[in-house]
Amino acid sequence: MDDKDLKILRLVQANARLTAEAIGEDVGLSPAAVHKRLQKLRAQGVIEREIAVLSPARLGRGMTIIVEVLLERESRAQLDAFKRRMRSAPQVQQCYYTTGESDFVLILVVEDIKEYEAFTQTYFFDESNISKFKTAVVMDRVKISLDVI
Incomplete structure (x- = not known):
């Protein structure tokens, strides 16, 4: 895992609805590269789930x-x-x-x-x-x- 992966994780952790395009702009990667990294992070179990946080x-x-x-x-x-x-x-x-x-x-x-x-x-x-x-x-x-x- 490199610095770009960590930046992607911080962004997705704050807002799982961000598009690969928006993440890529912030991190300096193409949307395709962001998508591949996200797939890898999910497959490795680094990203366990992506959920909505509801107001009890x-x-x-x-x-x-x-x-x-x-x-x-x-x-x-x-x-x-x-x-x-x-x-x-x-x-x-x-x-x-x-x-x-x-x-x-x-x-x-x-x-x-x-x-x-x-x-x-x-x-x-x-x-x-x-x-x-x-x-x-x-x-x-x-x-x-x-x-x-």
Whole structure:
């Protein structure tokens, strides 16, 4: 990966809808060269996905909650089961398997506290392998980013 690839990635990271022509003008490459580089970066898995970032509040999901989860047991099967459940839960935006005091850190978006309570009933209280969980309600979205470079 060279400096031109990094410039392309910065531009696409900020706006995935930029055309190869616009990127090429900024980077100093032809649109065809930009297109080839983008294809290569996608094939290598450097670009994992290209998505639209939606406003949770405008879609009725204005409450963000951070949850630390501690499991009772951590066998591979139990870890995999929890990961599968979190991947399938529509409220879960992000799920991290972590070291330290908790086994997982979750970022959720919900409509309100009632929806979060229902989530806890389904995914925590009805699950025998959850030892405990700690909740923090986000008061202000100060920075939202998945930028890497």
